[in-house]
Amino acid sequence: MIISTHLSPNTPAASASPQRSGGKRGMISESVEFDIRTQIAYLKLSSKFKLRIRTMSPLALLLTVKILLTLPLIGLFGFATNARLNNLTGQWGQEPLIYRLYAVALSALLVGYLGALFAVLDLQVPWGMLWVGLVSNAGAALMIVTWSCHPRLRRSAWAFGTIAAGLVIALIFPAQAISPVFG
Numbered sequence: 001m002i003i004s005t006h007l008s009p010n011t012p013a014a015s016a017s018p019q020r021s022g023g024k025r026g027m028i029s030e031s032v033e034f035d036i037r038t039q040i041a042y043l044k045l046s047s048k049f050k051l052r053i054r055t056m057s058p059l060a061l062l063l064t065v066k067i068l069l070t071l072p073l074i075g076l077f078g079f080a081t082n083a084r085l086n087n088l089t090g091q092w093g094q095e096p097l098i099y100r101l102y103a104v105a106l107s108a109l110l111v112g113y114l115g116a117l118f119a120v121l122d123l124q125v126p127w128g129m130l131w132v133g134l135v136s137n138a139g140a141a142l143m144i145v146t147w148s149c150h151p152r153l154r155r156s157a158w159a160f161g162t163i164a165a166g167l168v169i170a171l172i173f174p175a176q177a178i179s180p181v182f183g
Helices: 036-054 058-079 082-089 097-121 127-147 151-172 174-178
Strands: 002-006 019-021
Touching: 058 082, 058 097, 058 151, 058 174, 082 151, 097 127, 127 151, 151 174
Parallel strands: none
Antiparallel strands: 002 019
8 A cells, every 4th residue: 555645735734634545555655745835935934044144133143152152161060070160160169069050040041142132133122131141241250350360260251241341232232233234
């Protein structure tokens, strides 16, 4: 028995039902023909994705960089050994709980940054997340510069400070922050 599924232009893809045709017993073959509407929808989806990449704004680029920098930190603080984390941060202690809690806090920030990125791609200013990011990044830079003597952490203060400065600029000039860079 051969089962083939044919979609006509008048039949939606989701409601297609198999049609049976004669053939060798026990053999099943499926052929699916996509209608022109399915192909057009795919092309529209593809061009919309390309359009979004082509029309990224300065704020979208900043949020993308922040997301890409945060992902490895979540993995590091969530799963690295306590000895490795103590070595990297210049801290000491036997309990890795504080590092794991930091990974959870970073995960929460990551969710906010992703939501803000989607808002910016829809040409909306994510005011709340801009303020959250400013407090987080400026606070991290200030704490590291004030309290840390560890050279690796001192260098990371520049990254936090640069992101905080970009968020301040986005808060002052919101229209320019969400305007496309290349479009």
